[in-house]
Each structure stands twice: as C-alpha cells, then as structure tokens.
Amino acid sequence: MRGVDDLTGEIRERGFRCTRCGACCSEVSEGSNLVILSPGEVRQVAKAADLPPGEVAEPYPEFLDGPGKSRYTxxxxxxxDEGHCRFLEGEKCRVYAARPWICRTYPFMLEGDRLIVSECPGLGTEMTLEEARAVASALIERQAAEAAxxxxxxRVLSTTSPPPGETAVxxxxxxxxVHG
Ligand code: SF4
Known part of the structure; x- marks a missing residue:
C-alpha cells in the first residue's frame, strides 16, 4: 500500500485546485459523471439532502447476467438530472460536506499503488503541502473503503444470489x- 508521504509528493508535483467549473459533476462524455456509491454513502448523502435513499441513488447501470435469467449490478x-448530478446547484454541490469518496478525491484515484489522474482544468495549480497531504490521506481512506x-x-455473493428472473443490486x- 502506498505511503501518505510518497503519495503527497506525487500529488503536489501534479498540482490541483478546484476551479468550480462543475464539469466533473456533469456528463461531458457518456457516463463521465457516474459516481458509484456504497450503501453507507447512499445514506450519508440522503441524510445531508434530507431525502429518502431511493431518491438520491439508482442501480449502477452496468448489469451482468446471473443464474436463472437474473440480472445484477x-x-x-x-x-x-439531464446529465447533471442532481445535487449540483449552479457551481455548488448541495451535499458538499457529505459528498462521496469519488467526488472528494477527483481528479485523482488509486489503482493499486498507481496514481491515476483524470482530465481536469484545475490540474497544474500549485498546492500547499497540507492540501496535497489531505488529498493523499483521502485517497488512501477511499481505497480502504472500496476494498471493504x-x-x-x-461475502454477500458467497451466500446469496440474485432471485431468478429478477433484476437486483x-x-x-x-x-x-429492483423494479422498472
Ligand atoms: S455530489 Fe456534489 S461533488 Fe459529487 S457529483 Fe454531485 S454535485 Fe458534484
């Protein structure tokens, strides 16, 4: 696993500051703003937005064929909503303090030990050591949360299967x- 100091250095070399362009929250190419959420993150966003969980998230739209003609994601x-995250209001995120890991760490992600950097107009902007360290720590936490x-x-799939003939998350x- 990547150490925070080492990762901080690499992030600082790339440099980043959010320009509030909103591009990462809008669909600029097919599926570009799909933000995957764990069930805990669904609850976290729902609480911040004061909405039922079913109104903040939907099944991730890539389905696999399962046993008994089931489909699952x-x-x-x-x-x-029309390609924009429903929580984007003008340039602001309505659930900023409760936003999911992907939003917190964009435009960076870790693939194993490798830092992946997505296109973003905020890249190349100077960061303080503290700012880079905060991003590095968040990336390491995100990686652990995704692994969990x-x-x-x-574990769930070792004991349960999607019901025959149904679509499920x-x-x-x-x-x-899920229906519909
Ligand atoms: S939750 Fe906030 S930061 Fe994440 S995509 Fe939506 S508006 Fe953007």
Missing part, C-alpha cells in the same frame, strides 16, 4: 431486487 450511483465494500459484496449489505 454492483452498488449504486448518484441520481442525475468489495469484500462485503464477495448487490452491495455489501445484501441483494436488493
């Missing part, structure tokens, strides 16, 4: 049939 994604979610999904807390 893993986890959830933020609801979007994946492990939870494996599998997350770390269970298998949830």
């Amino acid at each position: 893993f986890d959830w994604c933020l609801n979007r 979610e994946e492990e939870g999904i494996r 599998v997350d770390s807390e269970g298998v949830w049939p």
Whole structure:
C-alpha cells in the first residue's frame, strides 16, 4: 500500500485546485459523471439532502447476467438530472460536506499503488503541502473503503444470489431486487 508521504509528493508535483467549473459533476462524455456509491454513502448523502435513499441513488447501470435469467449490478450511483448530478446547484454541490469518496478525491484515484489522474482544468495549480497531504490521506481512506465494500459484496455473493428472473443490486449489505 502506498505511503501518505510518497503519495503527497506525487500529488503536489501534479498540482490541483478546484476551479468550480462543475464539469466533473456533469456528463461531458457518456457516463463521465457516474459516481458509484456504497450503501453507507447512499445514506450519508440522503441524510445531508434530507431525502429518502431511493431518491438520491439508482442501480449502477452496468448489469451482468446471473443464474436463472437474473440480472445484477454492483452498488449504486448518484441520481442525475439531464446529465447533471442532481445535487449540483449552479457551481455548488448541495451535499458538499457529505459528498462521496469519488467526488472528494477527483481528479485523482488509486489503482493499486498507481496514481491515476483524470482530465481536469484545475490540474497544474500549485498546492500547499497540507492540501496535497489531505488529498493523499483521502485517497488512501477511499481505497480502504472500496476494498471493504468489495469484500462485503464477495461475502454477500458467497451466500446469496440474485432471485431468478429478477433484476437486483448487490452491495455489501445484501441483494436488493429492483423494479422498472
Ligand atoms: S455530489 Fe456534489 S461533488 Fe459529487 S457529483 Fe454531485 S454535485 Fe458534484
């Protein structure tokens, strides 16, 4: 696992400051703003938005074929409205303090030990050591949270399957049939 000091250095070299362009919260190319959420993140956003969980997230739109003609996907994604995240208001995020890991760490992500950097107009801007360290720590926490979610999904799938003939979401807390 990548150490925070080492990662801080690499992030600082790339440099980043959010320009509040909103591009990462809008669909600039197909699926570009799909934000995958664990069930805990769905609850966190729902609480911040004062909405029922079913109104903040929908099944992640990539389905696999399962046993007995079932179809299933893993986890959830933020609801979007005409291509924009439904929580984007002008240049502001309505659930900023409770935003999911992907939003917190954009345009960076870790793939194993490798830092992946997505296109973003805020890149190349000078950062303080503290700012870079905060991003590095968040990335390491995000990676651990994603690993825990994946492990939870494996555990669920070891004992449960999507119901025959149904479409379902599998997350770390269970298998949830969805309709429509
Ligand atoms: S939750 Fe906030 S930061 Fe994340 S995509 Fe939506 S508006 Fe953007």
